[in-house]
Amino acid sequence: MSPVNPTRRQTLGLTAVLAGALSLAACNRGGGEAGAEGGGGGGTVMLSVSTQTNPFFVQLVDGARKAAEELGLTLEVQDASDDASTQANHLQNAITQGVACVIVNPTDSDAVSASIEALNAAEIPVIAVDRNATSGELVSYIASDNVAGGAQAAQALAEAIEDTGQILVLQGVPGASATRDRGQGFTEEIANHGDIEVVAEQTANFDRAEGLNVATNLLQANPDVVGIFAHNDEMALGAIEALGPRAGSEVFVVGFDGTGNGLAAVEAGTMHATIAQQPGELGAQAVEQAQTVVEGGSPEAEVQVDVVVVTAENVSEYL
Amino acid sequence: MTATAQTTSPTRRSTLSKVGHWAMNNGALVGLILLCIGLFIATPAFLTIPNIINIGIQAAVVAILAFGMTFVIVTAGIDLSVGSVAALGAMVSAYSFASLNLPGILTVVVGLGVGMLAGSISGLAIAYGKLPAFIATLAMMSIARGLTLVVSNGTPIDTSDTVNIFGSRVAGIPVPIFAMVLAGVVCWFILSRTVLGRSMYAVGGNIEAARLSGIPVKRVLVWVYALSGLFAGLAGLVLAGRLRSAGPQAGSGYELDAIAAVVIGGASLAGGSGRATGTLIGAILLAVIRNGLNILNVSSFWQQVVIGCVIALAVGFDVFRRKTDS
Numbered sequence: 001m002s003p004v005n006p007t008r009r010q011t012l013g014l015t016a017v018l019a020g021a022l023s024l025a026a027c028n029r030g031g032g033e034a035g036a037e038g039g040g041g042g043g044t045v046m047l048s049v050s051t052q053t054n055p056f057f058v059q060l061v062d063g064a065r066k067a068a069e070e071l072g073l074t075l076e077v078q079d080a081s082d083d084a085s086t087q088a089n090h091l092q093n094a095i096t097q098g099v100a101c102v103i104v105n106p107t108d109s110d111a112v113s114a115s116i117e118a119l120n121a122a123e124i125p126v127i128a129v130d131r132n133a134t135s136g137e138l139v140s141y142i143a144s145d146n147v148a149g150g151a152q153a154a155q156a157l158a159e160a161i162e163d164t165g166q167i168l169v170l171q172g173v174p175g176a177s178a179t180r181d182r183g184q185g186f187t188e189e190i191a192n193h194g195d196i197e198v199v200a201e202q203t204a205n206f207d208r209a210e211g212l213n214v215a216t217n218l219l220q221a222n223p224d225v226v227g228i229f230a231h232n233d234e235m236a237l238g239a240i241e242a243l244g245p246r247a248g249s250e251v252f253v254v255g256f257d258g259t260g261n262g263l264a265a266v267e268a269g270t271m272h273a274t275i276a277q278q279p280g281e282l283g284a285q286a287v288e289q290a291q292t293v294v295e296g297g298s299p300e301a302e303v304q305v306d307v308v309v310v311t312a313e314n315v316s317e318y319l
Numbered sequence: 320m321t322a323t324a325q326t327t328s329p330t331r332r333s334t335l336s337k338v339g340h341w342a343m344n345n346g347a348l349v350g351l352i353l354l355c356i357g358l359f360i361a362t363p364a365f366l367t368i369p370n371i372i373n374i375g376i377q378a379a380v381v382a383i384l385a386f387g388m389t390f391v392i393v394t395a396g397i398d399l400s401v402g403s404v405a406a407l408g409a410m411v412s413a414y415s416f417a418s419l420n421l422p423g424i425l426t427v428v429v430g431l432g433v434g435m436l437a438g439s440i441s442g443l444a445i446a447y448g449k450l451p452a453f454i455a456t457l458a459m460m461s462i463a464r465g466l467t468l469v470v471s472n473g474t475p476i477d478t479s480d481t482v483n484i485f486g487s488r489v490a491g492i493p494v495p496i497f498a499m500v501l502a503g504v505v506c507w508f509i510l511s512r513t514v515l516g517r518s519m520y521a522v523g524g525n526i527e528a529a530r531l532s533g534i535p536v537k538r539v540l541v542w543v544y545a546l547s548g549l550f551a552g553l554a555g556l557v558l559a560g561r562l563r564s565a566g567p568q569a570g571s572g573y574e575l576d577a578i579a580a581v582v583i584g585g586a587s588l589a590g591g592s593g594r595a596t597g598t599l600i601g602a603i604l605l606a607v608i609r610n611g612l613n614i615l616n617v618s619s620f621w622q623q624v625v626i627g628c629v630i631a632l633a634v635g636f637d638v639f640r641r642k643t644d645s
Contacts, residue, residue, distance in 0.1 A: 174619045
């Protein structure tokens with residue numbers, strides 16, 4: 001899902017300074033661990049995950065572990081704690097350990113590239129999950145199908161407003177891949193519903209407070225709006241605040257991500273639908289591709305994991 | 320108040336040149352009026368009572384942060400931590416309500432207190448630790464954001480009903496606007512009616528001279544950043560109250576809007592000048608631009624270009640005015 005983190009760029013400078021100081025210590029520590037495992041690298045697959053403080057990635061790891069157990073694969077999970085240099089160390093260790101395959105969920109698509117190139121040089125196949133890498137060779141990339149998700153959102157919204165009326169779109173961070181893909185899928189599908197008119201498309205940067213402000217402004221200019229699609233749940237929740245009691249009765253809001261708050265709003269009836277990703281499935285698919293690699297087969301270059309539409313009817317399955 | 324209060328030479332000016340002089344001295348206000356006229360012509364949805372109230376509500380958070388920032392910039396400092404500190408104050412307040420079951424009024428005190436504490440720490444680091452303000456507050460920005468994530472575990476937390484009042488309407492009056500006006504009056508009062516305020520101008524004008532004339536420079540600086548933190552705490556409560564929840568990423572990037580508002584309002588980053596009224600105009604100008612761009616449905620790519628140009632124009636105009644005056 002690539003949860004967009006606007007503070008990352010700001011803190012990067014400071015992190016870089018600290019990372020320099022810490023990397024040596026971390027290297028040593030990591031090396032010790034690898035040694036302790038007694039060269040069990042042979043058939044091992046390493047999963048380097050960006051963070052375990054976000055429930056999305058916890059579910060991703062759970063899915064991967066479960067699949068590995070079923071397939072009888074040894075899976076070694078490393079948590080990078082959202083720090084690019086920690087992840088670099090883990091991937092460095094993977095080379096010294098001589099693991100059979102690496103599954104990486106990058107903390108940062110740019111920062112991970114150097115490590116992936118190093119793994120390429122060591123002839124260890126690399127699979128990326130959820131986030132891609134800017135350079136370096138991947139044998140497989142597993143991600144949610146955001147374009148299809150955008151189209152599913154359009155269908156859900158069209159159904160709610162009975163294929164007619166004016167709608168607003170709250171876009172994510174301009175230029176981000178989630179913004180592009182979700183927007184593309186939505187725009188293409190909504191064009192098939194001729195009587196629906198997108199009267200305004202504005203960014204609220206994936207942020208709830210901005211979602212509230214922008215939706216308020218747009219509703220001011222377009223009082224006859226009957227539906228709102230937001231590129232993530234946070235902005236959808238902001239739009240719901242802007243609508244007040246009209247949310248869910250006069251104006252239908254569709255979000256994306258299926259976060260805890262988003263699902264709660266679907267249950268409460270203020271959000272009509274959210275498009276949920278399946279993080280467990282992402283992890284499981286990554287492990288399945290890794291299994292293929294370990295056995296010497298050729299994995300699929302790109303695996304698109306389906307997203308699901310969650311409405312009041314099926315929300316209880318996801319809560 | 321010092322550098323901005325220009326003495327008008329007692330010559331026989333025509334009314335026109337008086338108007339011209341006034342306009343030169345109030346560049347941001349003139350810009351705001353021109354912008355409003357332009358938007359009114361462009362779209363009838365702009366100049367309606369509900370929309371004007373919306374703009375006030377939407378300006379509130381940045382305006383409150385910017386009032387706190389005014390103290391800092393008057394002393395030639397900078398506070399990059401206000402957005403994160405606002406988020407931290409709101410988050411600890413929400414946590415104290417949700418997990419510790421503190422009564423509503425205490426959750427407000429906690430939010431403001433956390434903000435002021437974080438500001439005081441920056442202030443101490445700057446005044447006594449000799450850290451440059453840029454670095455000390457950059458560090459605080461990172462620390463406060465990190466602590467917000469630690470406390471929240473990365474997910475939004477619901478705020479108490481008392482905090483929610485900060486984002487709602489009481490007897491028809493939007494509380495964010497009330498909070499903004501209150502913060503503005505406090506800022507104006509401190510800057511122009513207290514010894515502390517005058518000391519801030521002295522420190523910003525010439526720190527060495529201020530020290531030699533017996534002003535307790537270090538204590539003044541700690542107060543300045545403590546006030547900035549306190550105002551950030553208030554802004555955080557308004558932000559969270561409007562959403563009825565405190566978000567882990569709330570307020571990121573707001574420090575830059577706050578700095579822009581202060582500078583658009585006529586303060587100099589070199590210190591020694593700045594007024595509460597100017598800051599208010601700066602914050603409202605930013606809110607009007609965003610509101611207008613939304614209503615006109617301008618592409619989000621272009622919005623950032625427009626906002627950048629307006630900031631550059633406003634400040635450029637001010638620099639030009641100072642040059643012609645001197």
